[in-house]
Amino acid sequence: MTRQLQVVLLVTVAIGATEVTAQSAPGSTASSATDSAIPDTAIPDTVDGVAVHRSHALGIHGEVKYPADFAGFDYTSPDAIKGGHVRLPSLGTFDSLNPFILKGVAAAGSGSFIHARLCTKAQDEPLSEYALVAETILFPEDRSWVAFELRPEARFSDGEPIRADDVVYSFDVFTKKGAPFYHSFYTDVDTVYTVDSLTVRFDFTGTTNRELPLIIGQLRVLPRHYWEQHDFTKTSLQAPVGSGPYRMTNIDPGRSITYERIHNHWSDTLAVMRGRYNFDRITYDYYRDNTVSLEAFKAGEYDYRSVGSAREWATAYDHPAVDDGYLVQTPIPHQMIRGMGGFIFNTRKSKFSDPAVRRALALAFDFEWTNATLFYGAYTRTHSYFANSELASVGQASGRVREILEEYRDQVSNAVFGNAYRAPSTDGGGDLRGNLRQARRMLREAGWEIRDARLQHTTSGETMEIEFLLSSPTYERVVGPFQQHLKRLGIDTRIRTVDASQYTNRVQAFDYDIIVATWNQYLSPGNEQRNYWSSGAADAPGSRNYAGIRDP
Numbered sequence: 001m002t003r004q005l006q007v008v009l010l011v012t013v014a015i016g017a018t019e020v021t022a023q024s025a026p027g028s029t030a031s032s033a034t035d036s037a038i039p040d041t042a043i044p045d046t047v048d049g050v051a052v053h054r055s056h057a058l059g060i061h062g063e064v065k066y067p068a069d070f071a072g073f074d075y076t077s078p079d080a081i082k083g084g085h086v087r088l089p090s091l092g093t094f095d096s097l098n099p100f101i102l103k104g105v106a107a108a109g110s111g112s113f114i115h116a117r118l119c120t121k122a123q124d125e126p127l128s129e130y131a132l133v134a135e136t137i138l139f140p141e142d143r144s145w146v147a148f149e150l151r152p153e154a155r156f157s158d159g160e161p162i163r164a165d166d167v168v169y170s171f172d173v174f175t176k177k178g179a180p181f182y183h184s185f186y187t188d189v190d191t192v193y194t195v196d197s198l199t200v201r202f203d204f205t206g207t208t209n210r211e212l213p214l215i216i217g218q219l220r221v222l223p224r225h226y227w228e229q230h231d232f233t234k235t236s237l238q239a240p241v242g243s244g245p246y247r248m249t250n251i252d253p254g255r256s257i258t259y260e261r262i263h264n265h266w267s268d269t270l271a272v273m274r275g276r277y278n279f280d281r282i283t284y285d286y287y288r289d290n291t292v293s294l295e296a297f298k299a300g301e302y303d304y305r306s307v308g309s310a311r312e313w314a315t316a317y318d319h320p321a322v323d324d325g326y327l328v329q330t331p332i333p334h335q336m337i338r339g340m341g342g343f344i345f346n347t348r349k350s351k352f353s354d355p356a357v358r359r360a361l362a363l364a365f366d367f368e369w370t371n372a373t374l375f376y377g378a379y380t381r382t383h384s385y386f387a388n389s390e391l392a393s394v395g396q397a398s399g400r401v402r403e404i405l406e407e408y409r410d411q412v413s414n415a416v417f418g419n420a421y422r423a424p425s426t427d428g429g430g431d432l433r434g435n436l437r438q439a440r441r442m443l444r445e446a447g448w449e450i451r452d453a454r455l456q457h458t459t460s461g462e463t464m465e466i467e468f469l470l471s472s473p474t475y476e477r478v479v480g481p482f483q484q485h486l487k488r489l490g491i492d493t494r495i496r497t498v499d500a501s502q503y504t505n506r507v508q509a510f511d512y513d514i515i516v517a518t519w520n521q522y523l524s525p526g527n528e529q530r531n532y533w534s535s536g537a538a539d540a541p542g543s544r545n546y547a548g549i550r551d552p
Contacts, residue, residue, distance in 0.1 A: 043138050043147055043149075043195060043199065043201070047140065050140045050141065050142070051140070051141065052138050052139070052140055053138065053139055053140070053141070054136055054137070054138050055068075055136070055137050055138075056068045056130060056131050056135075056136065056137070057119075057128060057129060057130045057131065057137070058119065058128060058129045058137055058139075058146075058213050058214050058217060059127060059128040060127040060128070060210055060211050060214060060524055061127065061210075064125070064128045064130075065122065065124070065125045065128065066122065066125075066130065066271075070271050071271055071274065072271050072272075072274035072275050073122055073123070073124065073271075073272070073274075073275070073276075074124060075123060075124050076274060076275030076276055077275045078274050078275050079275075080275045080278045081278065082261070082278045082279075082280065083278075083279070083280050084278075084279050084280060084281075085279065085280060085281040085282075085283065086279045086281070086282055086283070086303050086304065087283045087284075087285055087301070087302035087303050088108075088282065088283065088284050088285070088302055088303070088304060089284070089285060089286075089287060089293045089296070089297065089302050089305060090108040090284045090285070090286050090287070091286070091287055091288075091289065091290060091293060091472070091500060092105065092286065092288070092471075092499060092500025092501065093105060093254040093286055093499070093500055093501060094106060094107040094108070094110075094253065094254060094257070094286065095235060095237070095253060095254065095501070096110075096235035096236065096237070097110050097236060097237055097238065097239060097240060097248065097251070098110070098232070098234075098235060098236060098240070099111040100174060100178045100179060100182070100220075100232075101177070101178055101179055101232070101233060101234075101235075102179050102180075102508055102541060102542040103233070103234065103235050104235035105500055105501050105504055107251075107257045107284065108257070108284040109246075109257070109259055109282065109284060110248070110257075111220065112244070113242075113244055113245070113246040113259045113277075113282065114157075114240065114242035114243075114244045114246060114247070114248065114259075115220040115221065115222060115242050115243055115244050116132055116133050116220065116221060116242075116243040116244040116245075116267070117132055117133065117217065117218055117219060117220050117221070118131070118132065118133050118134045118148050118167070118216070118217050118218070118219050118221065119131055119132055119133075119134060119137070119214075119217030119218065120132040120272050120273075126522070126523040126524065127211075127214075127523060127524045128214075129214050129217045129218070130271075130272045131148075131272070132267065132270070132272055132273075133148075133150060133151065133154050133162060133221050133243060134148035134149065134150055134151070134217070135149050135150060135151040135152075136148070136149040137149075137213070137217070139213050142208075143204075143210055143212060143213055144203070144204055144206070145201060145202060145203045145204060146201070146202050146212070146213035146216055146217075147195065147199060147200065147201040147202070148167070148199070148200055148216075148217075149198060149199050150162060150163070150164060150167070150198045150199070150200070151266070152198060153266045154243070154266050154267075155243075155266050156223045156226075156241050156242065156243050157241050157242050157243070157244075157247050157262060158223070158226070158241045160223060160225060160241075162221055162223075162243055163197050163198060164194040164195070164196065164197055164198055164199055164200040165194055165197075165224060166221055166222065166223060166224045167192075167194075167200040167219065167221055168192050168193065168194055168200060169222065169224035169227070169228075170219060170220065170221050170222040170224075171186065171189070171192050171202075171219060172192070173222065173227060173232050174186070174219070177232045177233050178232075179542045180537075180540040180541060180542050180543055181531050181540075181542060181543060181544070184527065184530045184531050184534070184536065184537055184540070184543070185215065185527045185528065185530075185531065186215070186216075186527070187527070187530070188204050188205050188207045188209060188212055188527070189202055189203070189204060189205070189212075189216070190203045190204055190205045190206075191203045202216050209526075209527075211524055211526045211527075214524075214526075215526055215527055220243075221243045222243075223241045223242075223243070226240060226241040227240075237251060237253055239251065245261060245262055245265045245267060245268075245273070245277045246259035246260060246261055246262060246277070246282070247259070247260055247262055248260075249281075250283070254286060255285070255286055256283055256284060256285045256286060257283070257284050258281055258282065258283040258284075259281065259282045259283075260280065260281055261277065261279065261280045261281070283302075285301065285302055288499075289472060289473060289474075290309075290472055290473075290474050291473070293305075294312065294316060298316075298319055298321065298327070300321075300326075309474065310374075310375040310376045310377075310378035310379060311374060311375065311376065313329075313376075313378070314376045314378075317329050336388070337386060337387070337388055337389035337391070337521050337522065337523055338382075338387045338388040338389075338521075339385065339386070339387065339518060339519050339520045339521035340382050340384065340385045340386075340387060340518065340519050340521070341382065341516070341517065341518035341519075342382060342516070342517075342518075343365070343468075343482075343514050343515075343516060344514065344515050344516070344517045344546045344547050345358050345361070345513075345514055345547060346510060346512055346513055346514065346515075346546070346547065346548055347547055347548040347549065348510055348538070348548040349513060350462070351457075351462065351464055351466075352513075354446050355413070356442050356443075356445065356446040357442075357443065357446050357448070359442060360438075360439040360440075360442040360443045360446070360489075361439070361486065361489075361491075362423065362424055363424050363432075363435040363436065363438055363439040363442075364432065364435065364436060364439055364482060364485035364486050364488075364489060365424075365482045365485070366426050366428075366430065366432055366435075366481065366482075366485070367381050367423065367425070367426075368425060368426045368427065368428035369426060369428050369429070369430045369481070370478060370481065371428075372428050373430075374477060374478060381423055381425070382423070383420070383421060383422055383423055384420070384421075385519060385521060386521050386525075389521070389523060391521070391523065391525070392420075393420035393421065394420055395419060395420060396417070396418060396419055396420070397416070397417060402417070405417065411551065432485055436485065436488055436489060439489055440489060443455065443489065447459055448464065450489075450490040453490060454490050454492065455489060455490035455491050463492070464490070464491045464492070465491070465492045465493070465494075466486065466491060466492070466493045466494075466513045466514060467493070467494050467495075467496055467512065467513045467514070468483070468493065468494070468495045468496065468513070468514050468515075468516075469496055469498070469503065469506060469507075469512040469513070469514070469515050470495060470496065470497040470498075470503075470515075470516060471497070471498070471500065471503040471516075472497065473497055475497075475516050476495055476497060478516075479495055479516075480495075483495065507546070508541055508542040509541060510539075510541075510546075510548065515546060517546050519532055519544065528544075531543050531544050531545065532544050532545055533545060533549050534549075534550075535549075535550040535551050538550040
């Protein structure tokens with residue numbers, strides 16, 4: 001039978017540190033993993049005189065879209081046929097099957113397919129979660145704690161039951177042995193303890209963050225009995241025991257990995273899983289770069305490709321397979337929040353510590369020319385960390401936002417109180433003389449002068465040299481014109497494109513001058529913002545505070 005390949009383009013549609021303790025419940029002991037069903041009164045209807053809500057779902061503002069007896073998410077098909085084998089691409093290589101630590105490069109899918117979460121999100125509803133490994137979610141009105149009653153039928157892939165002490169263990173190992181991100185993400189948790197064999201409770205530090213129960217619901221559940229026999233801190237190519245709907249098979253390190261659906265999985269009949277995870281096998285084939293991956297796709301070596309390059313979308317699919325219907329090219333409009341992507345300056349480097357220097361260098365990038373010449377006019381300039389959403393800054397700060405900013409007026413730039421930030425622009429004709437004159441003036445005022453055709457600091461004598469660290473040759477054609485404009489400012493630059501493993505290691509260690517990176521965002525900004533912007537994350541290896549933002 002002839003396979004049909006599909007390539008898609010997502011098209012944006014514009015729209016208006018706390019130490020944690022893990023323990024048993026006060027006055028009780030941890031229940032054995034062999035205990036059976038939970039008693040109905042494990043957590044009473046009131047605690048300290050406060051009513052306890054019991055629900056199948058959590059919404060940050062209370063109401064959720066789907067009722068307790070819903071049959072399945074609207075965007076899924078309950079009658080979807082299960083079976084088949086889909087092949088997908090991944091770039092670079094992998095040398096680990098543990099995606100939760102900094103060491104190594106984890107295989108694609110090694111978290112999402114293998115390890116189930118306490119709760120799962122509905123893709124057509126922001127700011128909510130539905131019980132998955134958990135069966136019931138319990139919380140008081142003030143959300144000062146949250147508890148999860150687990151499904152008695154939930155099992156790990158080796159047949160062992162999932163119990164509350166597995167959840168406690170998972171939290172403990174993530175925050176103490178996992179990537180530093182996890183400690184930051186769960187920093188508002190005070191204590192975690194089992195109430196009985198199938199009930200686990202998380203108490204918070206007193207914060208009023210209503211999203212905290214949802215953040216805990218994202219916890220992936222690991223098998224304590226497995227990881228106590230294996231070193232969580234080390235990379236491994238041994239397939240781990242999981243709780244999700246797939247198991248790992250056919251592991252070819254650095255080349256490919258296949259996930260095999262577990263038939264009669266404990267979650268198959270749940271409403272939150274109905275019509276999902278339909279393929280019997282999912283294989284990721286690895287390619288050294290995007291060019292090789294594209295040619296492999298056109299040769300029919302894998303089945304589905306998501307395109308983020310306007311040039312590729314416009315030029316790469318003039319192919320007989322498209323005319324024959326063998327390859328389907330489909331744009332998919334969406335209204336998702338897009339976050340921010342761009343050149344990231346590492347302000348840990350003294351040469352980038354002055355905002356005036358960074359603004360001057362930004363003037364040397366001609367987005368309008370780049371978009372018209374290289375991107376076929378397909379892109380929109382990013383002016384906000386929350387692009388394509390109602391959270392993006394517009395006009396001047398007002399109301400409660402301005403009140404908060406006023407509290408820090410002596411610590412932030414006066415520009416914050418003016419109009420929302422707009423990136424520098426040009427007429428797109430390629431003539432950057434006006435921008436470069438302005439950049440030279442700003443650099444002089446910041447103490448940088450051109451001497452012998454090289455930009456040097458007048459006090460320290462430091463010469464401005466910049467390395468662009470890239471993960472793919474795709475970005476080289478974007479950096480090239482930027483590089484030439486910087487040269488006119490007397491700045492020596494070089495492009496260093498490295499493989500996936502080197503890139504990951506250097507970024508995690510903040511060993512770079514400028515990278516091309518993105519920050520994903522959500523309609524409910526939460527603890528991930530600490531990992532992006534906080535002083536604590538600035539020196540935490542592996543954090544996503546790529547720019548090194550800190551106070552002071």
